[in-house]
Amino acid sequence: MVRVIGHIDLDYFFAQVEEVENPSIKGRPVAVCVFSGRTKDSGVVSTANYKAREFGVKSGMPIVLAKRRLEGRDPIMIRMEITKYEAVSERIMELARSHVDILEEAGIDEAFFDLTIGSRGDFNSAASVARKIKETILEGERLTCSVGLGRSKAVAKLASDSAKPGGLMVVSPDSTMAFMGSLNVGNLYGVGPKTVKTLEGLGIGTIAELARADVSLLQDYFGRKLALYLHAAANGEDDDPVEERQEPTQFSRIITLKSDTTDAEEAMNQLTEAADDLRSRLISRKTSFRTLSAIAILTNLSTKTRSKTFETPIWDLSIVKNALADLFSQLSDSADREFRRVGIRLSDLSANSDQKSLAEYVGEP
DNA sequence: GTATGCTTTCGGC
DNA sequence: TTACGGCCGAAAGCATAC
Numbered sequence: 001m002v003r004v005i006g007h008i009d010l011d012y013f014f015a016q017v018e019e020v021e022n023p024s025i026k027g028r029p030v031a032v033c034v035f036s037g038r039t040k041d042s043g044v045v046s047t048a049n050y051k052a053r054e055f056g057v058k059s060g061m062p063i064v065l066a067k068r069r070l071e072g073r074d075p076i077m078i079r080m081e082i083t084k085y086e087a088v089s090e091r092i093m094e095l096a097r098s099h100v101d102i103l104e105e106a107g108i109d110e111a112f113f114d115l116t117i118g119s120r121g122d123f124n125s126a127a128s129v130a131r132k133i134k135e136t137i138l139e140g141e142r143l144t145c146s147v148g149l150g151r152s153k154a155v156a157k158l159a160s161d162s163a164k165p166g167g168l169m170v171v172s173p174d175s176t177m178a179f180m181g182s183l184n185v186g187n188l189y190g191v192g193p194k195t196v197k198t199l200e201g202l203g204i205g206t207i208a209e210l211a212r213a214d215v216s217l218l219q220d221y222f223g224r225k226l227a228l229y230l231h232a233a234a235n236g237e238d239d240d241p242v243e244e245r246q247e248p249t250q251f252s253r254i255i256t257l258k259s260d261t262t263d264a265e266e267a268m269n270q271l272t273e274a275a276d277d278l279r280s281r282l283i284s285r286k287t288s289f290r291t292l293s294a295i296a297i298l299t300n301l302s303t304k305t306r307s308k309t310f311e312t313p314i315w316d317l318s319i320v321k322n323a324l325a326d327l328f329s330q331l332s333d334s335a336d337r338e339f340r341r342v343g344i345r346l347s348d349l350s351a352n353s354d355q356k357s358l359a360e361y362v363g364e365p
Numbered sequence: 366g367t368a369t370g371c372t373t374t375c376g377g378c
Numbered sequence: 379t380t381a382c383g384g385c386c387g388a389a390a391g392c393a394t395a396c
Contacts, residue, residue, distance in 0.1 A: 013378090034384065036382080036383060036384095042381085043382075043383065044383050046378085046384090047378085060383080061382080062380090062381045062382045063381090063382085068381095082384090107377075107378055107386075107387095108378080109378075110378085189377095191376090195376090248386080248387090249387065249388095250385095250386070250387075251385095251386095252384080252385065252386080253385085254383075254384055255384090256383070256384090291371080293373090297382095297383090301382065303373095303374075303375090304373085305372080305373060305374080306373085307371080308371095308372095309370085309371060309372085343385090348371090
């Protein structure tokens with residue numbers, strides 16, 4: 001059975017939400033920014049609307065540089081409000097979910113869906129559903145999105161990329177290679193700059209070239225699993241299923257220090273608010289963790305982590321304070337540079353499901 | 366050899 | 379000229395057990 005897979009992507013999401021909230025800014029360059037608080041304009045652009053992109057402003061760009069690019073162009077620089085976008089995202093995901101068989105959220109502004117059953121394998125019928133989803137989101141939230149349909153997640157993702165902004169791209173199984181063969185490998189889902197560079201060294205630049213590449217050669221450079229995935233994805237044949245996401249697998253909080261430090265204790269002191277936030281997340285989600293990590297981003301912007309896994313689940317972050325201090329001191333010992341940003345990650349999570357505990361007690365004396 | 370568990374890094378948005 | 383966040387999930391890399 002040929003699958004019918006879709007990918008939906010909200011256009012320049014954070015900035016578009018801001019435009020909907022304040023339509024008078026439409027037509028001007030808009031950049032939604034993360035201000036780190038270190039200096040007045042330290043931080044990066046999270047999302048820019050298309051007007052701002054015309055001037056070369058894009059995600060991850062330092063705010064000061066973006067401001068320079070937009071000088072004299074009447075720009076709007078907006079502080080990112082993540083909870084606002086989360087609320088909008090949640091409503092949109094439910095709208096979309098009601099039209100498809102399965103919806104897999106893949107970040108705050110995108111999702112994969114499976115329409116194999118709903119469309120009975122027919123791409124035309126799936127295209128009608130996709131148009132309906134786009135309409136519903138436009139009417140309900142005034143937001144535009146891009147949708148791609150294809151025979152696999154990798155193809156659907158490429159299709160939605162090519163539909164940006166605001167379009168619908170349908171790639172039938174027959175047209176898969178014609179559609180993506182000439183695209184660069186870097187366009188493939190899961191292929192970042194690093195992988196592109198390695199592939200380049202192997203003389204592989206396009207998806208068609210990757211599709212023809214020798215799998216055992218790829219294995220030497222990427223390991224078995226990634227090599228098989230790359231090859232399958234390039235052939236439009238990856239069988240990665242669309243699955244409803246379960247609970248998050250990690251929580252983390254990371255902050256930028258006012259000034260760099262080599263002092264682990266100083267780093268810890270700056271993290272009390274982040275730790276409190278993580279503690280309340282554990283409580284509100286009735287979740288425990290087993291792995292605790294200290295994260296440091298050094299002056300040269302490289303990332304270092306040290307972690308510790310406990311034998312039993314930990315419900316209260318405060319009882320492992322000493323362990324955290326230990327991890328940070330390990331980091332400061334191994335790092336030959338200063339900390340610029342520091343953070344805490346909790347992973348290996350498990351939820352205390354009330355239903356499960358009830359079930360456990362059934363039949364107990 | 367395969368399975369499993371833990372640590373660290375990577376890539377995406 | 380330089381400039382620089384805060385998350386997430388996945389998997390590579392390594393060790394150990396069988």
